[in-house]
Amino acid sequence: MHLPSFFRGGLVSPFALRKLGVLGMNARNVHYIARYNDRDKYPIVDDKLNTKRQAKRYRIPVPELIAAFETQPSRTRVMEVIEPLDKFVIKPARGSGGKGILVIVGRDGEHYVKPSGNQVTALDIQRHVSNIHSGLYSLGGKPDRVMIEALVDFDPIFDKYSFEGVPDIRVIVFRGYPVMAMLRCSTHDSDGKANLHQGAVGVGVDLATGKASHAVQRGIRVDIHPDTQMPFSDLEVPDWQELVRLAASCYEMTGLGYLGCDIVLDRKRGPLLLEANARPGLAIQIANGVGLRTRLEHIENMDLEQLEKNVDERVAYSMDYFAAKPLAL
């Protein structure tokens, strides 16, 4: 957790943070999540199967669902589903914090290969399914459903900026307006995971252009990817406007006022919604080097007419208004 870095760098004054418009956890919970996110809409995002169903209705592209097990599946049933597949992802419908996601990228005879190159057996996969179903990864240990998804055919554009893992883009959408975005690049240090506190690089992405504006690893600013040595200044997310539009349209889909959208880029299909989050973390501020609060307050101060604009108008407004200040990287 934060403890080691906590002692390393000392503290800053809360007034300095306030001045910069940094959003704290308590303020996020009370002012934004409690106020703008209705409880009854949580199931849409907390259960990934619901998210998928809802996304289909709103024509938001998502990774293909191969199978979902409502009840404890038999071993033969699991094998039946995964036998013809080479690449797939098994995940709990109500997992939190990326826990319980098993990614298989290939087969090696009887074995299944994980992105790290480690191999697992069919038995391991069956156990994983049973664990998910028993609720090991869900909040409160409630019985969960198991999803088997097609592995996204990642756009190779990020290969240079990612180690072993899956790069994804997080966009914070507030009352339908995208306010901030970041790209999470896994590193050797983070063991292929895209979690910033585990050592992944957080790259702030300029909402106007899709270009990287700032990059941080473990709270320290970096210019190049620590494993691939590629400079982040060259990084530009393709199909940026389409991606931002997808994120903004999640507002209509979920009805949540304060929302985090995790988006991946598919080689052929373009941006896909991986999942939505009703309690998005605050690390995006560190990745961008900018506080969220100023931007959120700007939108809170809008009049009602402005808040009822359609997706395209909102995207255009955000891309214009929240453009990163020219910053030499």
Add this chain to the structure above:
Amino acid sequence: MSPRAQVYILAAILALMGAGLTIYKNVELGFPLLPGEYRTVWTIEAKVRFTADGGPAKAALTLPREQRNMEVLGETFSSSGYGFNIISEDDEYRAVWAKRQASGVQSLFYQLDVHQTPGAALEQPLDLSTQVVKPLLGAAEQEAVRQAIYSLVGSARERSSDTSTFTSELLTALSDNRNQDSNLIFGYYKNRSFVDVALLVLAAADIPAHRIRGLYLEDDRRRLDPEDLLEIYDGKRWIVFEPQSGSPGVPKNFFIWQRGGKSLLDVEGGRNSGVTFSVISNDVPARDVAMLSTSQEKEALVDFSIYSLPIEQQSIFKLILLVPVGALVVVLLRVFVGLRTSGTFMPVLLAIAFIETQLFTGLAIFVLILILGLWIRFYLSRLNLLLVARIAAVVVTVVILMGAISVVSYKLGIEQALTVTFFPMIILAWTIERMSIVWEEDGPYEVVVQAGGSLLVAVIAWWVMTNRYIEHWTFNFPELLLVLLGFIMIVGNYTGYRLGELARFRQLVR
């Protein structure tokens, strides 16, 4: 009304209620605010002795009535072989012992515990007869004695303005052994006590008066005879006088046993009867005194509270009442510091276990069970069991481990480790399960950090919960939970930064 305003209003109401009840209990019922306050409780024992004639015997002893400055905490009677009951007679209570056949020396005991309430009013209205029976100072009394009495009364009346000062003067003159009148009177009434004579003189002066029997409460006194005070009626109210000095008011430490002139003890079927008293003082925790005195008055606040539970349940509640304090510690550490733990309130349960086991034993046992449990869990994970069955298996393992730790440590002579049973087993099993997941997904370092975080919170919670002030307040003033509730609600409204965030976001500032 905005939710925020509602929170503040509700919190204020709760806090006021809690604080009000606390103050009431402290001021009115005498519950001590600080632990370790002691009050002096006097144990007075009255011993009735008489020699029985061999036939039926009956002894009646007047019991002290309730008085405002002395609180009776408890009474016991002991009288082997005697039938016993308490009767009410003319506004007085009398203990009556009776036996069909008694011979030889008999001893009967009555014991009571009293506590002096400081500052309470001494006197109380008394409905006693104010009739004066003029003494018959006839032929039997010599002229000289009669003259002496009237001369004393006359000179006292000259030197006083009202009944109260008159009595004072009269008593001073009577006790002055250079006064010839008083010497003459005492010379004549040789076998009468001072108070008897004073009563006689007061009657001659037409002042309603009677005797008060009682005791001076001094530690470790045995075989005391009752002492007398005088009480006179000045036309409006009764005033007590110390007869020797003639000063008005009940002397400090005087315990009034009987007001009015009736007999203290009546014995039928016996001779040589008498009452002697012994007094012992002991220091008793102030709370116990408050409990005893309120339990008799059936004070609703105390009667309908955990104090009315059996002692065993009370001691359980003592622990349960500490849980909110532990929860508060967790809330503070999360909201203001931002510490993360495995399982939100798991550290509170750990802290409770630590209270029972002592800190270091508890820490050692926890770490030991966690390590052994993780080790066994890793083996279990290879067996491909269903989750619920696996956790149940871990629970069983934890229980076996606890048993093993107890037995081994007992054999080694480490009695402390026997308290291992206080650990919440199911919670431990879940902790082991979650930790092993963390180990698999985030590595052993994360396990150490999370377990360390939980332990840190548990130790802080333990430290707060074992504070003797906290223990005292939660148990004796459970109303304070309302204040705590209000406080937690206000903390829940805090939207400022956490301490951890001041470090986390420091890069943004530089």
